[in-house]
Amino acid sequence: MPMYQVKPVFGDDIKTDLPTCMYKLPNIHAQRSASGCSEHALQNGTEVVDPAFRDLEVRQDKIMRRLYELKAAVDGLAKTVTTPDADLDQTVTSLSQSPTATSFRGTADLDSLLGKDLGALRDIVINANPARPPLTLLVLHAMLCQRYRVLSSVHVHSSVSGVPAQLLSCLGPRHADSYVRQRFQLGFTLIWKDVSKLQMKFSIQNMCPIEGEANVARFLFRLVAPYPSDPALATLVDSWVDTAFFQLAEGSAKERSAVLRALNGALGRDPWLAGPELSLADIACYCCVLQTGPAASSPANVQRWLKACENLGHFGPANPLLQ
Amino acid sequence: FTQSQGVWLGISSQPPSIHLSSKGKQCFLVLRQQQFNVQALVAVGERASKQMVKFAANINKESIVDVEAVVKKVEQTIESCSQQDVELHIERIFVVSQAEPRLPLQLEDCVRPEGEGDEVRMRARALGPRTTTSQAIFRLQSRVCQLFRDTLTNKGFVEIQTPKIISAASEGGANVFTVSYFKTSAYLAQSPQLYKQMCICADFDKVFCVGPVFRAEDSNTHRHLTEFVGLDIELAFNYHYHEVIESITDTMVQIFKGLRDKFQTEIQTVGKQYPSEPFKFLEPTLRLEYSEGVAMLREAGVEMGDEEDLSTPNEKLLGRLVKEKYDTDFYVLDKYPLAVRPFYTMPDPNDKKYSNSYDMFMRGEEILSGAQRIHDAQLLTERAMHHNIDLEKIKSYIDSFRYGAPPHGGGGIGLERVCMLYLGLHNVRQTSMFPRDPKRLTP
Numbered sequence: 132m133p134m135y136q137v138k139p140v141f142g143d144d145i146k147t148d149l150p151t152c153m154y155k156l157p158n159i160h161a162q163r164s165a166s167g168c169s170e171h172a173l174q175n176g177t178e179v180v181d182p183a184f185r186d187l188e189v190r191q192d193k194i195m196r197r198l199y200e201l202k203a204a205v206d207g208l209a210k211t212v213t214t215p216d217a218d219l220d221q222t223v224t225s226l227s228q229s230p231t232a233t234s235f236r237g238t239a240d241l242d243s244l245l246g247k248d249l250g251a252l253r254d255i256v257i258n259a260n261p262a263r264p265p266l267t268l269l270v271l272h273a274m275l276c277q278r279y280r281v282l283s284s285v286h287v288h289s290s291v292s293g294v295p296a297q298l299l300s301c302l303g304p305r306h307a308d309s310y311v312r313q314r315f316q317l318g319f320t321l322i323w324k325d326v327s328k329l330q331m332k333f334s335i336q337n338m339c340p341i342e343g344e345a346n347v348a349r350f351l352f353r354l355v356a357p358y359p360s361d362p363a364l365a366t367l368v369d370s371w372v373d374t375a376f377f378q379l380a381e382g383s384a385k386e387r388s389a390v391l392r393a394l395n396g397a398l399g400r401d402p403w404l405a406g407p408e409l410s411l412a413d414i415a416c417y418c419c420v421l422q423t424g425p426a427a428s429s430p431a432n433v434q435r436w437l438k439a440c441e442n443l444g445h446f447g448p449a450n451p452l453l454q
Numbered sequence: 455f456t457q458s459q460g461v462w463l464g465i466s467s468q469p470p471s472i473h474l475s476s477k478g479k480q481c482f483l484v485l486r487q488q489q490f491n492v493q494a495l496v497a498v499g500e501r502a503s504k505q506m507v508k509f510a511a512n513i514n515k516e517s518i519v520d521v522e523a524v525v526k527k528v529e530q531t532i533e534s535c536s537q538q539d540v541e542l543h544i545e546r547i548f549v550v551s552q553a554e555p556r557l558p559l560q561l562e563d564c565v566r567p568e569g570e571g572d573e574v575r576m577r578a579r580a581l582g583p584r585t586t587t588s589q590a591i592f593r594l595q596s597r598v599c600q601l602f603r604d605t606l607t608n609k610g611f612v613e614i615q616t617p618k619i620i621s622a623a624s625e626g627g628a629n630v631f632t633v634s635y636f637k638t639s640a641y642l643a644q645s646p647q648l649y650k651q652m653c654i655c656a657d658f659d660k661v662f663c664v665g666p667v668f669r670a671e672d673s674n675t676h677r678h679l680t681e682f683v684g685l686d687i688e689l690a691f692n693y694h695y696h697e698v699i700e701s702i703t704d705t706m707v708q709i710f711k712g713l714r715d716k717f718q719t720e721i722q723t724v725g726k727q728y729p730s731e732p733f734k735f736l737e738p739t740l741r742l743e744y745s746e747g748v749a750m751l752r753e754a755g756v757e758m759g760d761e762e763d764l765s766t767p768n769e770k771l772l773g774r775l776v777k778e779k780y781d782t783d784f785y786v787l788d789k790y791p792l793a794v795r796p797f798y799t800m801p802d803p804n805d806k807k808y809s810n811s812y813d814m815f816m817r818g819e820e821i822l823s824g825a826q827r828i829h830d831a832q833l834l835t836e837r838a839m840h841h842n843i844d845l846e847k848i849k850s851y852i853d854s855f856r857y858g859a860p861p862h863g864g865g866g867i868g869l870e871r872v873c874m875l876y877l878g879l880h881n882v883r884q885t886s887m888f889p890r891d892p893k894r895l896t897p
Contacts, residue, residue, distance in 0.1 A: 252743075
C-alpha cells in the first residue's frame with residue numbers, strides 16, 4: 132500500500148575498485164538495458180539460432196492448455212454424477228472467462244437495486260443475537276463477496292458481554308484493503324447484540340428496519356441474483372423460505388418431521404426445491420435442516436440433496452458454526 | 455444477617471435530615487455515609503431518655519456523629535434511603551464535629567433534577583459533593599482515570615510527566631495563559647503535544663500522560679473549561695496509522711467495559727437524579743470515513759462542502775444518525791480534510807485533499823482530536839510555511855525531528871468531558887470538582 136516514503140539514504144554513485152588481474156565477464160544485465168534494439172536483437176538472435184525451438188514451445192503450450200481444459204471438463208462431469216447441472220456451464224465452457232469479469236458488473240446493478248450512491252460506502256448493518264447465529268445470512272454474505280467488493284466487519288455490542296471466537300471470525304479474514312472504506316462497493320456489518328429478533332438497517336432516511344432472518348435473506352438474495360420471473364415459482368421459493376424459518380427452525384418436533392417429509396417428497400421429483408437451479412429456498416432449507424439435526428438423520432432424498440448443496444461450495448461459512 | 459445486630463457507625467456519618475415527632479418521644483434521623491444513607495431512630499425507652507431525644511433533634515444538619523445502634527429489619531421498605539430494608543435503633547449518639555446551623559445551601563436542593571442550585575453549589579464545594587449523586591460521579595471519574603492508566607500500562611505504555619510552564623505556545627494562537635517568569639514571561643501549556651512527541655523521538659515507543667491542560671478560550675458553553683485534566687496518548691506505529699486508532703479506541707472500550715461491569719451502582723445513582731440512556735458502544739469500535747459522514751448528513755438534508763469542517767450542530771446530527779443506524783454512542787470519524795487540521799497533521803498519501811487524522815465522538819460530541827503527526831522536518835517546515843506560521847517560534851519543535859523520528863500519532867481526551875458524556879450529564883462543571891471557566895476562579 133502506498134505510504135510515506137523514506138528518501139534514499141545512500142547516493143547511487145559509489146565507486147568500487149575492481150581487480151584487474153582477473154578474467155572479466157561481460158555484464159549480462161547491461162547488455163539488455165543498454166540499448167532498446169538490443170532486446171530485439173536478442174529475439175532475432177534466437178530466431179536465427181533456433182526457430183524450431185520456438186515452434187516446439189508454442190506447440191507445448193497448446194497441448195498443456197488442452198490438457199487443462201480436458202481436466203476441468205472431467206471434473207465437471209464427475210460433479211454432475213452427484214450434483215444436478217447447476218454448475219456444469221460454469222466449469223466446462225467458461226474457462227477463458229476470468230472471474231473478475233462477472234464481479235465487476237456490480238456497481239451498475241447496485242445503483243439500480245439500492246438507489247444512487249452518494250459517495251459513501253453503502254453499509255448493510257445486521258443486528259443478530261449470538262445465541263441464534265443467522266447461518267443463511269453468512270452463506271448469502273459469501274455469495275455477495277463473489278459478486279461485489281464487500282467490506283465485512285463484525286462488532287460486539289455493549290449489551291452482550293462476550294461471544295465465542297468463531298462468531299467473531301464468521302465473516303472470514305479481514306480484507307487487506309479494509310483501511311480504505313471507499314474502495315468497496317458494499318459494506319456488511321454484523322453486530323452481535325442482545326435483540327429478540329434479527330434486524331437489518333440499511334438506509335435510515337428511506338427504509339425502516341427489516342426484521343426477521345427470512346426477510347433479510349430475501350433482501351440479500353435479490354442483490355445476488357434476481358428472483359425467478361415466473362410468479363408461481365417465485366411464490367414457491369417464498370413458501371419454502373417461510374417453511375424453513377417458521378416450521379423447521381422454530382417449530383415443534385412434529386412440525387419438523389412433517390417438513391422433512393415434505394422436503395423428501397419434493398426432492399424426489401426435482402433436484403432442487405424450486406425450479407432447475409439453486410435458489411434461496413434451497414439455501415434457507417439447508418441451513419435450517421442442519422440446525423435442527425445432523426444430516427444422517429434426514430430422509431434419503433434430503434440427504435442426497437444436502438450432499439449436492441455441499442458440493443456447490445457456497446455453504447462453507449455455515450459449517451464451522453454447525454458443529 | 456441476624457436481626458438486632460449491634461453496630462457502631464464510624465465518624466463520617468452525617469445526618470442530612472432530622473425529624474422530631476410531635477410528642478417529642480421519637481426522633482428520626484437519616485444518617486449518610488458517602489453514597490449510602492440509612493434511617494435511624496432515637497426513641498424514649500430503656501436506653502434513651504427524653505433529654506437524649508431532644509439532644510438528637512437539636513443536632514445541626516450535616517454534623518458528624520458517632521452512633522452505636524442496633525440494626526433492625528423493617529416491614530415497610532423505606533423509600534427515601536438507599537438501605538431500604540433496615541433501620542438503626544440508636545442507643546448512644548455523640549457529636550464529633552458540629553456544623554453551623556445555617557448552611558449555605560440545602561442538600562435537598564442539590565438532589566433535585568434540574569440545575570436550580572448550580573451557582574451556589576459550585577461555590578460551596580466542601581458541601582455540594584456530599585450528595586449521593588456527586589459522590590457517585592466523582593468515584594466513577596476516579597475509576598476512569600484508573601482504568602486509563604491500567605489499560606495503557608498493560609499494553610506496554612510508559613507514563614510520563616510533561617512540563618506545564620513552557621516557553622512557546624504549543625498549538626499556536628491566542629488561547630494561552632501568560633505567566634510572569636522571573637524577568638520574562640512564559641505560558642501555561644495548552645496540551646502536552648510537543649513533549650509527548652519528543653518522548654517518542656527519544657525512543658519511548660508508547661507514552662501517555664495525565665495532567666492539567668490550560669486553554670484560555672473565552673467560551674462559556676456547557677462543555678468548555680479553562681483548566682481540565684487531559685489524558686493524552688502518543689505512540690509510534692509499525693505499518694499504518696490505524697494501529698494508533700485501534701490502540702486508542704481499545705483503551706476507551708476497556709474503560710467503558712470496566713464502568714459497565716463494575717460500576718452499575720454508581721451509574722444508577724447518578725441516573726436517579728439525572729436520568730439518561732445507558733451508554734452503548736461496539737467492539738471493535740466503529741470507524742467511519744469523513745466522506746461517509748458527509749454523505750449521511752447530505753442524505754438527511756444538510757448542505758455542506760466536501761472539505762468543510764463539521765459544525766457543532768452537524769456533529770450532533772451525525773451522532774444521532776450513527777446512533778440510529780449502528781446503535782452506538784461512541785465512534786471514530788477518520789480521514790478529515792487536510793484544510794481544517796493543524797499544520798503538523800500528516801496528509802493522506804492517496805488523496806491530497808484529506809489527511810491521516812480522526813476525531814472521536816461520544817453521544818454526538820467530540821472528545822478527541824488526533825492524527826498521525828508529520829515526523830519529517832522538511833515536510834513539517836513546508837506545511838508550517840503553508841499555514842503562515844512563524845518558523846522561529848517552533849524551531850525547537852521542528853528540531854526534534856531532525857535526528858531520526860519514527861512515524862507516530864496519538865490524541866488526547868478530557869477526563870471531565872468523557873465522564874459527563876458517559877453519564878449523559880449536561881454540564882461539564884458537574885464532573886469537575888473545582889471547575890474553572892472564564893467567570894470562575896474560586897474555590
